[in-house]
Amino acid sequence: MNWMSLSEMTENLSIEIIGAMSAKVLDETREILSARKEAGEEVEFEEADLDRRVDPRETYGSVGTMLIVGLPMPKQTRKKTNDPMRGSVSVFAVGEDYHRVMQRETNVLMERLASRGLKGQVQVDTGPLLERAFAQAAGAGFQGKNTTIIHPNWGSMFFLGLILLEGDLALERELNEDGCGTCMRCQNACPTGALDRPYRMDVKRCLSYWTQAKASVPFWIRERWGDRIYGCDTCQRACPWNRERMDEETDSLWEEANPELLAILEMNKGEFQSRFLHTAAGWRGRNILRRNALLALARPECKAGFERVVPVLQDPSAMVRSFAAWTLIRMEPSRGRTLILGRLETEKDVFVREEWTAVLAWKSSEKMTDC
Ligand code: B12
Ligand code: SF4
Numbered sequence: 001m002n003w004m005s006l007s008e009m010t011e012n013l014s015i016e017i018i019g020a021m022s023a024k025v026l027d028e029t030r031e032i033l034s035a036r037k038e039a040g041e042e043v044e045f046e047e048a049d050l051d052r053r054v055d056p057r058e059t060y061g062s063v064g065t066m067l068i069v070g071l072p073m074p075k076q077t078r079k080k081t082n083d084p085m086r087g088s089v090s091v092f093a094v095g096e097d098y099h100r101v102m103q104r105e106t107n108v109l110m111e112r113l114a115s116r117g118l119k120g121q122v123q124v125d126t127g128p129l130l131e132r133a134f135a136q137a138a139g140a141g142f143q144g145k146n147t148t149i150i151h152p153n154w155g156s157m158f159f160l161g162l163i164l165l166e167g168d169l170a171l172e173r174e175l176n177e178d179g180c181g182t183c184m185r186c187q188n189a190c191p192t193g194a195l196d197r198p199y200r201m202d203v204k205r206c207l208s209y210w211t212q213a214k215a216s217v218p219f220w221i222r223e224r225w226g227d228r229i230y231g232c233d234t235c236q237r238a239c240p241w242n243r244e245r246m247d248e249e250t251d252s253l254w255e256e257a258n259p260e261l262l263a264i265l266e267m268n269k270g271e272f273q274s275r276f277l278h279t280a281a282g283w284r285g286r287n288i289l290r291r292n293a294l295l296a297l298a299r300p301e302c303k304a305g306f307e308r309v310v311p312v313l314q315d316p317s318a319m320v321r322s323f324a325a326w327t328l329i330r331m332e333p334s335r336g337r338t339l340i341l342g343r344l345e346t347e348k349d350v351f352v353r354e355e356w357t358a359v360l361a362w363k364s365s366e367k368m369t370d371c
């Protein structure tokens, strides 16, 4: 089968086959991963076994050919509202969860491939293989300085999936050249310095990571949180390759992408399920999104919400309760401090007491420290 007949197999689907290569181990990438591991730069969402991340046969057995599929993210207006009481959900997490869309579409593709006698398996996001590294190796795009894979038609606004076929079809695509040149827009736009070194990301400085992490969020990260509810698009919005995908006039997903912060904070389990469970923003659970709403509300311009945050000091979740002090003090420093000092006397949970005490002692720092 040649490249032409292969790419026709996604007719009438939203996915496209954007790269292909004979299966191989990515030795250079393994070295990079090993150096990151030694430097303690890994995070909990990453596969710990390095061989499984760079060797397709470690997990998927007999693999001869790797196809890279791309699914474009929804095109939408990202014209921000001036309303400070609304937050932002990243483009990748609005609409139907991409894992589901990709699964549905790749199932159809797999059936079509099977009708030509080809057998294989699919990986989308949650598998061990490093999708961006294979996408680059297979010529599906180039890796930008913000570390995303950039495709000539979609910029970086697309999801990746891998199809691991038995048998070597000897399909190779030309490697895409680096398309960044002297540009540094993403690096300059990143609010936390996570892209200080081009083509590398310091994950523990990345706000997208912190919107998903369950650990306590460092104060200097909280200060740079902005209005984020889930994910971060800043280094992608800054990228000239994404200009077209960001300029649409209509947006059916606007409400979902710009939710009212207090509504997220106050949502019950049923509301969480109907609002988020079908999206990619739901997997960390309701309280992580409520915590993120607290961090997004922690700005003086949100002080109209002060009275509605006060009851959260008695929330059943100690984690959520612990963050409410930060929000109230950032909204209205003097009123917030007096309130928290009073509540400290009756708060029983040691973890919450420690968090509130640290917030009371906190002084604004411009310095970005290690996490
Ligand atoms: C864990 C994870 C995250 C983590 C950590 C990401 C990271 N950099 O490590 C967090 C939560 C932060 C995250 C954020 C995002 N993610 Co994510 N994430 C993943 C996941 C599950 C694994 C990635 C991983 O293990 N990374 C580890 C590092 C080592 O990989 P890497 O950054 O690609 O590293 C390469 C280069 O940076 C470079 N490099 C790294 N260190 C060094 C050091 C030296 C010396 C050198 C020379 C080079 C170098 O070489 C590496 C190999 O090519 C993948 C899916 C998958 N299974 O692969 C999705 C994935 C990468 N994420 C994706 C998306 C969409 C995002 C977000 C855009 C979501 C958002 N809007 O918030 C952001 C991206 C922000 C950004 N600028 O990259 C897409 C990327 C699509 C694309 N077009 O590129 C993927 C592929 C999911 C998918 N199936 O579509 N993600
Ligand atoms: S996703 Fe946000 S915080 Fe992370 S590297 Fe990009 S701009 Fe920086």
Ligand code: SF4
Residues within 6 Å of the ligand: 144, 145, 146, 147, 179, 180, 181, 183, 184, 185, 186, 187, 238, 239, 240, 241
């Ligand atoms: S903003 Fe510029 S440097 Fe960053 S990924 Fe895009 S083209 Fe490359």
